[in-house]
Amino acid sequence: WQYVGFATLPNQVHRKNGEERCLGCIFLSVGESGLGKSTLINSLFLTDLYKDRKVPNAQERIDQTVNTIKHTISIEEKGIKVRLTVIDTPGFGDAVNNTESWNPIEDYIDQQFEQYFRDESGLNRSNIQDNRVHCCLYFISPLGHGLRPLDVACMKALHNKVNIVPVVAKADSLTQAEVHRKKMKIREEIEQFGINIYQFPECDSDEDEDFKKQDQILKDSTPFAVIGSNVQVESKGRKFRGRVYPWGVVEVENSAHSDFLLLRNMLVRTHMQDLKDVTGETHYENYRAQCIQNMTR
Ligand code: GDP
Ligand code: MG
Helix, strand or coil: CCCCCCCCCCCCCCCCCCCCCCCEEEEEEEEECCCCHHHHHHHHHHCCCCCCCCCCCCCCCCCCCCCCEEEEEEEEECCEEEEEEEEECCCECCCCCCCCCCHHHHHHHHHHHHHHHHHHHCCCHHHCCCCCCCEEEEEECCCCCCCCHHHHHHHHHHCCCCCEEEEECCHHHCCHHHHHHHHHHHHHHHHHCCCCCCCCCCCCCCCCHHHHHHHHHHHHHCCEECCCCCCEEEECCEEEEEEEECCEEEECCCCCCCCHHHHHHHHHHHCHHHHHHHHHHHHHHHHHHHHHHHHHC
């Protein structure tokens, strides 16, 4: 039936017996202002979701995001309808004092938990709308030597509440060797500072080889190096989403140029259900336990 086939890889959908789940997912973009968050989200989800469809009204310029904006779209992946909600945040770093500039984001995540908790304790439990944030795309600057203190503080403030998927923004400003080094450095720092990013589920020993290979690629590619663009480029008779430079053209969806496709596949195809499972079973459960503890105190 429906959920089968959505997965291109074997252990994609962990569906609890007899329980139907709506395939929908809520993503949040977080990071310094100007790192290309709005552009990437646009590239990932909001337009040109199908290869054969042209980018509608490709807009070259994205205005600076001043308020948190919630976009909801329905996409179809392999014949299965998926509802995606993308929350684009203004980003931080513009203020003189950036301490705790992630507070509004933390509050937003908490509010969704709170609402869910209230609904769950209410009478109409069968019809709860799940507005919990399932994934936070955390944007890291390509210019620094790894993580900045602000990144560390922010990720640590959020890591017990949401699945953090780190990305290196504007990867077109780095050479291949630089991307490689930066990824290693950032992975080391994530470990060193005790930041809990989203962990890809462990492969069972009976998983097939393709799955294991894909899983290793994902682990090795973290943090994903991404490039965004809202411009359709035409070159050598082909049209694609890209960035034009005096010396050449960067293709957003070319795996040799960035991890864009890898990231999108992971988010909407192979790991969406796991992101939701971890949100419900770990992050929300933490919140719930805390609430109950506070009530009985
Ligand atoms: P936000 O503040 O994080 O939402 O960033 P925006 O999406 O508004 O982008 C800020 C600027 O960076 C714009 O001028 C974009 O055209 C540019 N930009 C966005 N993505 C990329 C990218 O992948 N590479 C490069 N070089 N520039 C980008
Ligand atoms: Mg923005």
